[in-house]
Amino acid sequence: MSMVDPAAPHGAKLLPIGLLGHGTVGAAFEELLADRAAHVEGLTGRRPQIVGVLTRSRGDFDEILERSELIVELIGGVDDALSFVRRALAADRDVVTANKQLLSRHGEELWQLARERGRMLGFEAAVAGVVPVIRVLRESLAGTQVARVHGIVNGTTNFILSEMTRTGCSYEVALAQAQHLGFAEADPSEDVGGADAAAKMAILARLAFDVPVRFEDVRYEGIEQITADDIAYARELDLALKLIGTAERIGDGVSVRVHPAFLYAGHPLASVGGSFNAVTVEAPTITEITMSGPGAGGVQTASAVLADVIAAAAGGARGVGPVPAAVPAPVVEDVVSAFYLHLRVVDRPGVLAQIARCLGDEGASIKSVVQRGLGEQAQLVMVIHPLLESRLRAAIARIGELDAVQSLPRAIRVIDEEFE
């Protein structure tokens, strides 16, 4: 390769970078890199420089690959990205990607390829933006047997739920506000439906437990069904509603799931507002660590990409190191959780006893119950002590058949330190 960088000091050793994608993050990364190139050279002895950019309308991948030592993949999507990352690793290039969908579907293949080729596959920017949860799991907690990870890993949904809590507005109004402010896409379905968070939790679970976890292994729900009522009742109980990703060891298996959940006020994720992301890692030997910060944003995500580029410039295959091979473990589907239940009932003698019997028959124990309203308009809000979800579902089905119950109970999980 013969390349001349007119801006580089005489004799500086270049790190030629091929950039795939030039959207918000790609453009921010190009700008940030230009600004910090001299600093990176001072740290690592190598001056990073973008030598080719691939977009839908310009650039040729093979030509860019030929000229690069490092490929930064920011095009998103799965199929093309998979092909490019495969080819880059196979050609002995280091790769940095922010693509959570790619890694949650094809991570094992790509990490295996990186191990075989002795290359770095950096992906700090794929989860929680600038919050350094990937590096902390891989390095700081490399010796720790992680028990559980809880995360707010989608900024769009956290913004919407924070707005609903702050203003009392409906889901639809909060979504429109998020779109207006640029916190939600025109088509927000991947975010609000939970798929984005599910992909990120698959990656976190993979790193936390060293077991293969694919996107398909993650059960997820979104926030589209959350009502202003749910949030209003929760506030009275001093609960915060968040879209929570959970990855935990259960016996010899793991459970990875994403769903709306109520947090007690003392939980470290309860105060994470706006579009911020946060992740709590629990283990006996560390108690818990919580990390929070912006989960998205062009320059913030570009900063996470830059951290991986610096690791590559410093000799990434040894620096960040390859992700260890995964050891399979069963995915546990039915897990224990506490629940909030909201029922519309006709207020007449014996109704609560009927409901309590349905719950009790399935082993569900009531922690608290509040009745609001009278007559045909009565509502019951209950918190149920932890039990297997399948048992609660069975109880709910029976409750739904009672004459005095006017609609199927709304059930939302509760994460409660007392219980755990």
Place this chain on the structure above:
Amino acid sequence: MSMVDPAAPHGAKLLPIGLLGHGTVGAAFEELLADRAAHVEGLTGRRPQIVGVLTRSRGDFDEILERSELIVELIGGVDDALSFVRRALAADRDVVTANKQLLSRHGEELWQLARERGRMLGFEAAVAGVVPVIRVLRESLAGTQVARVHGIVNGTTNFILSEMTRTGCSYEVALAQAQHLGFAEADPSEDVGGADAAAKMAILARLAFDVPVRFEDVRYEGIEQITADDIAYARELDLALKLIGTAERIGDGVSVRVHPAFLYAGHPLASVGGSFNAVTVEAPTITEITMSGPGAGGVQTASAVLADVIAAAAGGARGVGPVPAAVPAPVVEDVVSAFYLHLRVVDRPGVLAQIARCLGDEGASIKSVVQRGLGEQAQLVMVIHPLLESRLRAAIARIGELDAVQSLPRAIRVIDEEFE
């Protein structure tokens, strides 16, 4: 060296470790290492094993050094530790230490020595226990021009202030409670006086800004003077009182300081309670990242030591990398801050006007003022917009001379996102 580890599988490559100190952390580290040795071997190909322990009553340093590739320094104190770490690095051993007092006083010499010898000097456990702030500053934020670091980096004082807030008790009662529960030493002066936090902030500032910062450069105050009244008034203003370490760039210089400060409720450090530590790092390109977790505890601190041992086993000098040489920068002594003022005054006409004149003459602008009580018992609680501390001190001196003011005003800094 010829060593046989009866517990190691045939052919495993040992990483022989010399352990200096066998107190709470040292004993916890020995136990944790035994538990995780096979896991570390799986990750790094090397099986760590303690081959000698030095305490006041047993062991010989030279003999331990001879048998070790890595020295873990957990004896604390400055003089002996300095001698041991110097000799270990000079003998081309990697070193891991949890000693903040050592590094805040002799860090530049030791980091320089580690760079010259191409050795790792790991010190994750020296600041904020298991909270991985050292690694995040050195690696994840290596490309980031950090603007400011705020930290709760002393668990003893955070526990005491949290207790005072929770129960309304006095400083003395909260301290006794902390001692009873093991969160404070019998002689708590290094913690409650701020010296412990000052040492940690010197290290964080050194890493955040790549400038030399010694313990002597840090201005610090403790929490001994905080009263139950201060906390009660603050709660009415929705302020949380914390012992806050601040490191920030000011022009071409830096300021590093530790003092009690009021935080507005939305600040990410305001909700960090009990003995937890937390650090917020701010920069334009990342907005802010906050990390929190246990700042002390035997097994938790041992976990931070283990993370550095794993980095060493994986080839630490390249993995974590040497701390770059520092570029000197002036230490700024007089900084801008908002203030809370508490005055005992005689309630008579014109008093507030006199006080306001003293403030106004020094450029201090009043954000809010509340009067409590009447006659000889009146109290004024004010919040002052940000100004140079020297100007506020001048105003306070003048206010103290007024006939109607019965004691020197109490001034506590306020950290307010609005202002910053």
